[in-house]
Amino acid sequence: MKFSFETLLNAGGSRLTYGLLNLRILGWILYGFTKPGILVPSQILAQIIRIGVQAIPMASLVSLSVGFILAMQSSTELGKMGADSFIPDLVSLSLMRELGPLLVAIIVVGRSGSAVAAELGTMKVNEEIEALRVMAIDPIRYLVVPRFIALMIMLPCMTILGTCIGLVGGWAVCTIELGMPSSFYIIRSMQRPELWDLYSGIIKTAVFAHILITIACYQGLNVEGGAEGVGRATTSAVVYSILWIIIADAILTGLFFFAL
Amino acid sequence: MSPAPKKSQPASDVILEVKDLVQRYNGRAVLNGLNFKVRQGETFVIMGGSGCGKTTLLRILIGAQKPTSGSVHLFGEDITQASPQELDRIRLRFGMNFQFGALFQSMTVGENIALPLLEHSQVDPSLIEMIVKMKLELVGLTGFENFKPSELSGGMRKRVGLARALALDPELLFSDEPTSGLDPVMTAVVDQLTLDSTRKIGVTAVVVSHDMTSCFRIATHMLMLGNGPRQGEIIAEGTPEEIRANPDPFLQQFVRGEADGPIAFRLSQDDYLKHLLQEG
Incomplete structure (x- = not known):
């Protein structure tokens, strides 16, 4: 059978399962690279601001707090063994490999994932999605794809920013509370992690972004019933996103640090 | 297929x-x-x-x-x-005028009417602006292009829905x-x-x-x-x-x-x- 974008873009007809949603997103993105006007930069930029940039203050505050917590918690135990000098190693490794990607993703689920599910759900209830279809505008291209691309760009950026801010939190505890020289903290926290630690965190973030936005959009587009349905979809989007993000994290950690 | x-x-x-x-x-x-x-x-x-x-x-x-x-x-x-x-x-x-308008709440009245034109016509944006004004005039809502649907009454929303349905003639x-x-x-x-x-x-x-x-x-x-x-x-x-x-x-x-x-x-x-x- 000859491949055509139309087959991919309309996979499943009027049905919309989670798998079909993923196929159609992929189809529209590939189609967008071959035909101008499909992917509209202004729409993607608007979503980058709405679901990414506006979540930065909250993600930054959480990352800073995690940096504080990691440094303080480790100082009590490592201090007993006279291993204070390993605190920067622990803070930077934990943030790059694990806590940076995971916590930023969870914050974005709570703030932006729920907002996307509620917005699309309300649009479905108000017949706005139906109106798009009747105007011959595919809701997945017009509503889902810009959000998908925006989050795939923004979540890794926010994670790198969050990791840096978390490192600042650790630095504050180590220098102010433990009297560690700034230069020592910076050198240790930069020397110990390898490039792969950073890359593994970014790969995880890309997977988390995919899980987060596809679940939020899927739940939003499948809302049935009125306000109650929107509420249910929003809750499901948050619960399932966090659940699958943590499961994916466990699998990826196993792959990156045990299997490979 | x-x-x-x-x-x-x-x-x-x-x-x-x-x-x-x-x-x-x-x-x-x-x-x-x-x-x-x-x-x-x-x-x-x-x-x-x-x-x-x-x-x-x-x-x-x-x-x-x-x-x-x-x-x-x-x-x-x-x-x-x-x-x-x-x-x-x-x-x-064909155009469809929905019972409750089905207007996009995140857009202004003007953007709602312009959407089908932006998506399906090669018309210049300045001309689209003019068409939006004409469609609004047709439904008696001149000057409302920058209003949000939530700022309109039920009857006005229905009229905007009609203007949007007629956007592509x-x-x-x-x-x-x-x-x-x-x-x-x-x-x-x-x-x-x-x-x-x-x-x-x-x-x-x-x-x-x-x-x-x-x-x-x-x-x-x-x-x-x-x-x-x-x-x-x-x-x-x-x-x-x-x-x-x-x-x-x-x-x-x-x-x-x-x-x-x-x-x-x-x-x-x-x-x-x-x-x-x-x-x-």
């Missing part, structure tokens, strides 16, 4: 043709073998009581739902057999309950807009409504769907004069808006006693 839509050769002035249309939900027929034609330039009003299948019929006519059986020929093409691409091409030839306009929930003056205003669309712009209109005053004011052709024991059947079809003169008791009860008659929505005293005795 979906089979290509069957090209029929209807009479040249027939824009919409419904043949043997059946829609069943859980074995219950909501629409039962409907046949009718809408001709160019008509204002075709589909009326009927709550639950008679008006909305289901409209959803099938716009291609939002596939019927259980039967066909819907829009501009000579069977939309029940059309692929999504073919359906999208057909959809560019469609040949056919579907309208779902355009006057429901409006006061008599606003009802007359919306009716006048529908008349203007058909008479001045030459759009053919298919209007679903149960507002009798409004139906008789705008219709050139009417169709009444039955409910209860005559669920999903066409009870009567014809010009407004023919509908008024039709002696069918179902139709006359509906047209006159009487509580008692063959359209039973409550049990008569005798039936109620029988019902109680049976239960006992």
